Amino acid sequence: MDITEREIMNVIKEEFGEQAILLIDSLKNKTNVSEITLAEKFKKEMNEIRSQLYQLHNFNIAFFNKKKDKDGWYTYHWNIDLGRIKDFAVQKKKNALKNLKKQLKKEEGKIFYICKTGCARLDFVKASEYGFRCPECNEFLDYTENENKIECLKREISIMKD
Ligand SMILES: [Zn+2]
Numbered sequence: 743m744d745i746t747e748r749e750i751m752n753v754i755k756e757e758f759g760e761q762a763i764l765l766i767d768s769l770k771n772k773t774n775v776s777e778i779t780l781a782e783k784f785k786k787e788m789n790e791i792r793s794q795l796y797q798l799h800n801f802n803i804a805f806f807n808k809k810k811d812k813d814g815w816y817t818y819h820w821n822i823d824l825g826r827i828k829d830f831a832v833q834k835k836k837n838a839l840k841n842l843k844k845q846l847k848k849e850e851g852k853i854f855y856i857c858k859t860g861c862a863r864l865d866f867v868k869a870s871e872y873g874f875r876c877p878e879c880n881e882f883l884d885y886t887e888n889e890n891k892i893e894c895l896k897r898e899i900s901i902m903k904d
Contacts, residue, residue, distance in 0.1 A: 754830075775819060802823065804821065805820075807821075838902070843899060
């Protein structure tokens, strides 16, 4: 599956936050960047930097070498695996696409009913099980179009595939 640089960055931002993008940017094309350097650069506590990088580490995106300094403290020196970032983003994109297709399948060829107050949206089978009354508030359910929803899903799917 093709993925653009921009899509990769969007996935990372969604999963790990804006700061992760900045950290990745500071680590790419470099090896063993000390977290002290990173903390100074971003004017953050070292622990904060470490915990953010640990999140990336959990997905094998970031890895570290521990080094003992002269006072016996350990500092972490960080690296980033750009290939893993791409794999991670591709996997997320595949999952998102699969979800959209699943949603589309649920919508296509079906009739839906909604509650005016917005508490429920049920397909025909479910709605008839409840006697066309809302299971939450007992209001009568109204028929609702889902063509727009189907169009939206199709558009999202085609954008992703391009
Ligand atoms: Zn209701």
